[in-house]
Structure formats: structure tokens, C-alpha cells
Amino acid sequence: METLGTALRRWRDRLSPLDVGLPGRAGRRAAGLRREELADLAGLSVDYVVRLEQGRATSPSAQVVASLTRALQLDRAERDHAYRLAGLLPPADGTVSHHVPAGVQRVLARLQEFPVGVFGADWTLLSWTPAWTALIGNPAGLEPGGRNLVRAVFTEGPDGLARWPVRHADAGLPAALVADLRTALVDHPRDRGLHDLVEELRRDSPEFSRLWDSGAVGRHVSSRKTIEHPEVGDVTCDCDVLTTPGSDVRLVVYSAAAGSPDAEKLEFLRVTGGQLAGAPSSPAPAAPPTS
Template sequence: MATTEFGEAVRRWRDRASPEAAGLPGGGHRRAAGLRREELAMLAGISVDYVTRLEQGRASHPSAQVVEALARALRLSGTERAHLFRLAGLVPPGPETVSAYVTPGVQRMLDRLAGTPVAVFDACWTLLIANPPYAALMGDPSGWRGDQRNAVWRHFLGPGSRARHTPESLRAFEAGLVADLRATRDRYPGDQRLRRLVADLRANSDRFAELWDSGTVGRHQAGRKTIDHPDVGPLTLDCDVLTVTGSDLRVMVYTAEPGTEDAERLALLTVLGTQSLTG
């Protein structure tokens, strides 16, 4: 029964959500005003087949990550999100866990910054949303799963990022990243996912373990960054990180000084998207 109710709720909220409100282009012939299954699947980062099976009650026990992604794509309120978790047989995340809830207000802010690279991270530096200009600048994250979406994991155990570092800036960046994660651990000591992430990093990265065990304190700082893009070349941009009060979300925004070559390259990237000039 719960599985059927879950599917009915998803379908009802999908019918309610307009493409424009979800940040998608409207217009064209539509049999209904709401999102198509294909659009919801794209926004949530899951397959169309899985959305279909969920709505029809043929798929059971969706994970917390899937429920969170659907709630975010459907732009549910906090109360609606909690209800969707319960319909999935899950306990809604409480204040003792790192929140992955992106409020409709933050979603609308991203919609209005459609020409600017913007990404939203949780307090663990796990990527929640990246708009198309951010994907074009830093690489398409749509295929990343699990720890691949965590910026700390990607730096110490994964492929890293396109940001260029000097030895001095690298040391400062790593120290700030680890200190910020430590501060998050102190705020959310009961978060099992965060504890597992820290344990994995300590066990597999000597550099992370050294910084973690040294007790370094501080925060990950924003500033000017040079991004080595494989198609348009290096871009030196201002990187600002805004914290959303009450949810501990981090909104990362990249901008270029108007009239510069960096601004021209960034504008080209926005048009190019994630296509390759050499592909």
C-alpha cells in the first residue's frame, strides 16, 4: 500500500509542477501542464524506467538519495518532503544529520542565474545541484554517483578538479577543506554518512589523515581561481561561497570581471555547454 501511495504522490506532484517552475523551457504541445516523466527523471538524475516503476507501484524501497532527489526535482516544501520520506518507509532526515534539502527559494535563485556557473553543496561538500554553466566550466557531474559527488573525496581520492593550484595555494586549500569538514563533523556528530566519509578518507589518503589528525582549524575560503578548461583554455574567475542560513547549504558562484578575456571565454562556455569543441 505504501509503495502505491508513494507512486501516487510522485505522480500527483509531477502533474502539479510546471516546467517553468522547475527551470525548464515551457511552451510546445503538452497533454498536461506538469512535468513529463522524462523531465522528472532528468532533474532527479534517475532513469525514466525507474520513475515509471515507482509511479506504478512496481518498484519498492527507494533509497533516501532517490527520495531526496525526487523531492528536490519536484520542489516540494519541507512538509511535503517529510511526507514523501514516510511514504517510502524512511525516517525523514532530522536536525542531527547533514541536510540535503534545497529550498524552493534557493532553486529559484539558481533559475535566475542561468547564465552564471552556480552549484549547491551540502555541509559535507557533497554536490546537490549544478546548473549547466557550472557543468560546462567544471565538467558534467550528471554521471557522478555516491562519493564521486563529494568535493573532498574527489580532491583526495578521486580525479580532482579543473582548478589550478600553486604549492602554497594547494596547502591552504587542503587545510581549509579538511578543517571545514571537521567543523561539520562537530556540528553533526550523529551523521553516519559523514562518519563513513571521514573514515574512508583517513584510511585511504595519507595527506587527509595527516591534516585531520593535526587538528587544523579554519574554513574553506573562496577567492580568485584559475580553471584550466580543455576547450577554451584557462579562465581566472572570482569564486564566492554563500552559506544559506538555517540549512548549512553552500552556494558556489563563479563570475568574471566584465570586459575581460576571461568574461568572453566564460560567455563562450555558457553557449558551448558540455559539448566539446574538438568532439
């Protein structure tokens, strides 16, 4: 009889380290990912992954299963199978999916030099490159609810989700985000979390409430943003939002013209990890609940 543990081992063994952005070293004894590599990708402890695979942890939360299915690059049918093996109902139709398709994850693994964030239809940050962390700041320590861009923009200001101040040249961003949520509600009418997010923002943000009640529409366009990074100073980047056909996820990509001073700053941050001289490294990703 198949268990979640046996399925996790099978899926882990088939996944190439190259597909998740890890170097492929000659002489690796493991055919696929090691347990510690899967744990790091999923934001879990190695011990918990071992207990899952050995069947000693039998009641993972939906959040844990979602993290594992993303890290293992499962397709939708495999994702649903993982939920059932864990004794959970798969995400229902009509709700926002936080599943990142395997193809998008492979593209992300090959875009390591660029700051790239992957967002769901509700603008929750799902995945990001190390270069994103180096430029924007590490979102790993945030609770999942704190990784929502719309909530951050309307409650914290336009710097939302960035550790350093950001100057936006795109004044239409708030209206575009409101329009996105309106569309998401049409596409995912059964998503309670999405309804709660809209109600929360209408209550707590006068600007969101005004835009929502006015029926504001907008669309994302290429824009320029300047990040006030304490290590390298101002970094001005082009910011593009890319969508993937057949999926709700969108990629937010920062870039700078090759050979420009801003491109050199991005490369410096990528190589150094964006760490301030003498500063401690960013905290490790917080492990999701293991209940």
C-alpha cells in the first residue's frame, strides 16, 4: 500500500537537482534530491522530512503538503494525490491555487541571476530566487499572510514586501492590484480566503475601499523602480509582470540593462547575497507548522 512517505521518496528520487537550481555534481550517490535539499526547498526541518518518509509523522498540515508539492514540482493530479495520502482534501475548484507548475519552477531555477518572485492570483508570494532576497530582502521569516502584496501595499505603503525603501514610478499599481482581486473573485468564487482579504482591506484601508467601490480597473505595465539598498545605494530596475497561460501564477522580474551601473550592482548583490559587511546572514526560512 502506498503511503505519503513512499510517494515522497519516489518523487524526490526522480527530481534532478538542476531542475531546482542546485549544481549537479559528479559522483552524487543520490539519484535525485537529498532529504536535506528537499527540506530546504520546502522550508521544513530535515528531521520532519525523515519522519514523514518513514511514516512516523502521519498528520501533516495542508500548508506542509502544499510546500512539499511545490518543492517536488508535482503536476496537479500528483498534488491532489499527495493531499489524499495525507488524509486531506485537495484544493477545491473555484479557489485560488498556490501550486506553481513544474515548468515555471524549472524556468525559475534557470533565472537565478535575476530577482524574480512568483505570486498567486491573490498576489501571495509563493517562491523567489536568491537574487530577489539579495535585492528586496528575505521574505522567508514572514507568515504566509504577511507575504501578500496587496495587503502589504495598502496597509504598509508602496514598499510592501520589501525590506528596503522602494520608489515606484508606477502610480497605477494600486488600481491594477484592485482590478486583479476583482478578477480573481470572479475566477475563484469559492475561495473564502480571497473574500476575507477583500473584506479586510475594505475595512482597514480607505484607499482600497475607495478604489474597490469606484470599480477601478487597471493593468500591469512595465515600470521602473528604485530600491534604496543600504549596501550598494540606489538600484533602479525595470519591473515586468509575466503571466503563464493555463496558470494563475505570475512572475515579477527585476532587471537592468547589461553593462549598466545598476546591472553591476545587481550582480554584486547576487554574488554577495546582499549581506551588509559584518552583518549576520538572513535567518533561515521558518518551518511551516508540522501538525
